[in-house]
Amino acid sequence: MSIAYRNGALHVEHVALEDIARQHGTPCYVYSSALIRAAYLEYTEALAGRNGLVCYSVKANSNLAVLALLARLGSGFDIVSGGELARVIAAGGDARKVVFSGVGKSEAEIEQVLRARILCLNLESEAELARVSRVASRLGLRAPVAFRVNPDVDPNTHPYISTGLKQNKFGVAHEDAERLYREAAALPGIEVVGIGCHIGSLMGDTGPYVEATERLADLARRLEHAGIRLQHIDVGGGVGIRYRDETQKPIRDFVEGALGALAGRTEQVVFDPGRSLVGNAGVLLTRVEYVKPGDTKNFLVVDAAMNDLQRPALYDAWHDVRPVRAPLAGAAGAATVCDVVGPVCESADFLAKDRALAASEGDLLAVMSAGAYGMSMSSNYNTRPRAAEVMVAGHRIHLVRKRERVEDLYALESVPNEL
Ligand code: LLP
Numbered sequence: 001m002s003i004a005y006r007n008g009a010l011h012v013e014h015v016a017l018e019d020i021a022r023q024h025g026t027p028c029y030v031y032s033s034a035l036i037r038a039a040y041l042e043y044t045e046a047l048a049g050r051n052g053l054v055c056y057s058v059k060a061n062s063n064l065a066v067l068a069l070l071a072r073l074g075s076g077f078d079i080v081s082g083g084e085l086a087r088v089i090a091a092g093g094d095a096r097k098v099v100f101s102g103v104g105k106s107e108a109e110i111e112q113v114l115r116a117r118i119l120c121l122n123l124e125s126e127a128e129l130a131r132v133s134r135v136a137s138r139l140g141l142r143a144p145v146a147f148r149v150n151p152d153v154d155p156n157t158h159p160y161i162s163t164g165l166k167q168n169k170f171g172v173a174h175e176d177a178e179r180l181y182r183e184a185a186a187l188p189g190i191e192v193v194g195i196g197c198h199i200g201s202l203m204g205d206t207g208p209y210v211e212a213t214e215r216l217a218d219l220a221r222r223l224e225h226a227g228i229r230l231q232h233i234d235v236g237g238g239v240g241i242r243y244r245d246e247t248q249k250p251i252r253d254f255v256e257g258a259l260g261a262l263a264g265r266t267e268q269v270v271f272d273p274g275r276s277l278v279g280n281a282g283v284l285l286t287r288v289e290y291v292k293p294g295d296t297k298n299f300l301v302v303d304a305a306m307n308d309l310q311r312p313a314l315y316d317a318w319h320d321v322r323p324v325r326a327p328l329a330g331a332a333g334a335a336t337v338c339d340v341v342g343p344v345c346e347s348a349d350f351l352a353k354d355r356a357l358a359a360s361e362g363d364l365l366a367v368m369s370a371g372a373y374g375m376s377m378s379s380n381y382n383t384r385p386r387a388a389e390v391m392v393a394g395h396r397i398h399l400v401r402k403r404e405r406v407e408d409l410y411a412l413e414s415v416p417n418e419l
Contacts (some may be wrong), residue, residue, distance in 0.1 A: 003283060003368070004272040008326045010366055014395040017285055017324045021364055024399055026287040027304035029375050031061075031400075034393070036371075039251065040073050045273060046255035052269045055099050058084040060274030060372040061282070065391045067091035067401035070277070071254050076119065078237065078272035082109040085116060096409055099234060099270065101148060101196065103128075103169055110135045112131030114143055122148040122196035122234065124171055129184055145184060146194035146234060149177045151215040152182060155200030155208045155238060158383040170198070176401050177219055181228050192228055194267070195219060198236030201275060206257040209238065213261035220265060233262060234270035243369050244318050251276055275365035275372040282371020284309050284387070285324070286351075288344070288363045297337045300359055305342025306349040307381040309367060309374050313348040321352045324364035333360040340365065344382050375401075380409050 002013075009016045020030055043054045058067065062084060067077070068091040077088045088098060098118040100109075103125070110132055113121065123129050123145050136143035150171030170331025172180055177195075184190050199212045200401050213235050220230055235258045242248045252302035255271065262269060274369035293299075311317035321340050333356040340351045351367055359365060378386050385404035390397055 002035070003366075005282075005326045008328075009325070010322060011326045012283065012392045013393045015397055017283070017364060019367060020390055020392075020397055021285055021287065021324075021332050023397065024388045026285050026364070027302075027308050027401065028285045028340045028403075029281055029282055029370065029389045030285055031063075031066065031199075031278070031282045031371055031388055031389070031391045033281075033391055036066065036069055036278055037073060038279065039277045040070060040075060042251040043273065043277075044074075045257060046252040046321055047133045047259075047269070047271075050259055050264075050269060052271070053097060053232070054329055055097065055234075055270055056277055057270045057274030058088065059376055061278045062087050062376050062391055064091045065389075065398065066278060069391075076270075078176060078274075082106075083110045084196050085113055085118070089116070097198070099146075099272065101198070101272075105131075107131065107135055110143075111139065114139055114141050118144070120144045120146050120163060120194050120196070120232070120234070122146050123184075126172075126183075129180065129187070129190070133187040133189045142189055142191040144191050144193040146192070146196040146230075146232070146412055147172050147177055147180055147184070148196040148198065149174055149216065149219060150221065151197060151199060151212040153199050153208050153215070155203050156205070156279070170287050171196075174215060174219070178222055178226065180221055184227060191366060192229050192230070194232040194234055194270070196234040196236070198272065199238060201238050202240040203238045203254075204240045204246055206249050206253050209235070209254055210257040210261050212236075213258045217262050220267065230267050232268040232270050233252040233265065234272065237276075239273055239276040241275055241369060241372070244320065270311055277372075279372035280369050282369075282374060284351075284367040284370040286365050286367060288359050288361055288365065291359070291361055295355065297339060300338045300340045300357065300365075302340055302342060302351065302365060304351065304367065304387065305344040305382075305384065306346065306351075307344060307379045307384050308342070308387050309351060309370055310354075310377045310379070311373060312351055313346070314377075319352060319370060320368040321355055322366050322368060323357065323359060324366055340367075344384070380404075385409060 071093040080102040095116040148171040335356040388403040389401035
């Protein structure tokens, strides 16, 4: 099961992308349920025999069908808002397998997750500890907490998605952790259950991951000496995927690396992967509106834009762009260097730059590796309705989010009479 050409046409599992475009139009996100399942099983197989839990990071792709698929496989969830918890529950996920991270948890969110009896709140500051203790005491509950510890390890990734360094806003400093744990253990309404960590996203190599996990193991040891026993160690997410030709260590190596760093420890090991579960399971299907020749290169103006897939504009991210109909052998000479751009009025509105493509008006293109941080980061900029989302399962096409209608976009707005 894969995303590949068959008889000259790009397929997701057994479905031709041309059929999806015909039925549901473009732009359209298309996900392969088999690829998501396979990536999830890579984690659980590498964890076999160890007390482990995979908590899918909802922010990567929060479509209910994606969440439901993972929930049915036994996955837990890593959330960063009350809204994400609502989605997890709506999708049939188990609140007792939910960890809640984020630097700005509101009182209302803390109350919501405590009432739902989630597994753990990953605290990111002393002020948050005080707030959680207060809310839990008011509710007559004990809040299960961990500190997200900042191990000050460089994940060697894009600065916008690196989170484990001292200068980042995330987590508490490694040197402060022991003091905070002692403080937490003495507070009413608090039950210390774990340690959390996430050093950054899109890691190609296991080195920084293993180093960060070793620092967590070391902290767990010191806490044990101080009489604080933990139930789990959350090593975070961040396993990368291949977008282009990067060297990428497989999921198994990351899991084995973390387990090695935690050898001899008996706590449950929690992983919070996002991108590595869904990233390469999705494409953004788009149609060429115009071919616009330029002096130095051509522009392919397509019907998807930065509001649909923000990663190229925001991070200068590279996504492969493939023609849905494979070029005939020998036609390679017809390819010209093109920028693939959208209709949005911003120069940053591009999906790909300087690609050799031979596309004409009306052709379909697939922007690859778009399953993570694609739809979940989309917007309505330029009053563009969000794309439809489709989940493929074998031969079947399921529309899992309808294309928005323009009326939906201003339905919450009103015009005061006296204007
Ligand atoms: N856990 C925590 C606490 C996180 O902050 C994140 C991602 C994850 C897990 C999942 O990381 P992953 O396994 O997906 O790398 N929008 C960016 C990525 C931002 C990641 C934010 N945190 C992008 O499109 O590359």
